[in-house]
Amino acid sequence: MQPVGAVVPLRVDIAEKTFRSAQGVSITALQDLSFEVRQGEFACLLGPSGCGKTTTLRILLGLDKDFSGSFQLPEGGSNRIAAVFQEPILLPWRTVEQNVRLALPKSLRTKNLDGLFDTLGLAGMRSLYPAELSLGLARRAALARAFATEPAVLFLDEPFASLDERTAERLRHLLLTVWSARPTTALMVTHNLREALMLSDRIIVLAQRPAHVLGMFDVRLPRHYRNPQVMSDLLRSFHQKFPGVV
Numbered sequence: 001m002q003p004v005g006a007v008v009p010l011r012v013d014i015a016e017k018t019f020r021s022a023q024g025v026s027i028t029a030l031q032d033l034s035f036e037v038r039q040g041e042f043a044c045l046l047g048p049s050g051c052g053k054t055t056t057l058r059i060l061l062g063l064d065k066d067f068s069g070s071f072q073l074p075e076g077g078s079n080r081i082a083a084v085f086q087e088p089i090l091l092p093w094r095t096v097e098q099n100v101r102l103a104l105p106k107s108l109r110t111k112n113l114d115g116l117f118d119t120l121g122l123a124g125m126r127s128l129y130p131a132e133l134s135l136g137l138a139r140r141a142a143l144a145r146a147f148a149t150e151p152a153v154l155f156l157d158e159p160f161a162s163l164d165e166r167t168a169e170r171l172r173h174l175l176l177t178v179w180s181a182r183p184t185t186a187l188m189v190t191h192n193l194r195e196a197l198m199l200s201d202r203i204i205v206l207a208q209r210p211a212h213v214l215g216m217f218d219v220r221l222p223r224h225y226r227n228p229q230v231m232s233d234l235l236r237s238f239h240q241k242f243p244g245v246v
């Protein structure tokens with residue numbers, strides 16, 4: 001399947017991001033952070049806890065403008081941005097289907113969502129309210145909402161955190177299935193190396209704070225070849241290239 005959406009890659013060139021507290025304490029979270037995510041590529045930002053991954057996503061989402069440097073979001077196709085966070089952030093007084101449809105631009109309002117809901121195992125849950133969903137199902141609804149908008153770029157911030165491993169693994173597979181049907185330029189934050197190796201085309205490895213790129217790890221194998229044996233080979237090669245990183 002051809003990548004869809006953007007024809008310009010995601011380019012990040014953040015010179016510096018510093019937090020200053022009211023007491024005058026400064027924490028430099030990012031310094032000389034530069035990388036690119038190519039069109040239709042699924043990339044993971046992998047780095048130790050507190051290194052600056054979420055800070056980077058917040059900047060790219062336009063939620064934090066207080067930094068020096070620049071970035072270029074993908075252009076072409078829809079030009080829309082979608083994001084999936086740890087918390088599903090669904091409107092509690094709307095059904096699953098309404099939550100998804102409310103996110104759609106006018107041009108897609110009447111879109112047939114049967115395929116997407118089926119793929120994500122939500123077909124029988126479209127009329128449920130968020131309070132009636134388990135955390136795993138709520139995360140699926142958040143994925144449905146993100147993909148339904150046909151974005152040019154998708155940002156994910158640890159979308160499988162705090163789920164039991166079986167549910168997380170099921171969701172990773174579901175994410176790959178919907179993503180493969182429409183390979184969208186994607187950047188996912190994680191500190192789970194196995195997850196990054198399973199999902200990514202390439203891993204952008206970040207150093208301890210202040211975050212900058214230590215190096216790239218390309219996983220050019222088709223995802224259906226990433227069986228347990230291949231995964232342990234990938235883990236070994238990763239640790240050889242980046243000893244002591246995660």
Ligand SMILES: Nc1ncnc2c1ncn2[C@@H]1O[C@H](COP(=O)(O)OP(=O)(O)OP(=O)(O)O)[C@@H](O)[C@H]1O
Nearest residue numbers: 019027029048049050051052053054055056191209
């Ligand atoms: N609003 C803020 N004010 C002050 N410091 C902050 C603020 N937000 C983040 N930081 C600091 O910036 C650094 C990077 O934080 P960030 O949340 O981006 O890390 P992270 O890599 O996403 O961590 P984790 O994997 O644990 O979620 C941390 O030291 C954090 O304490």
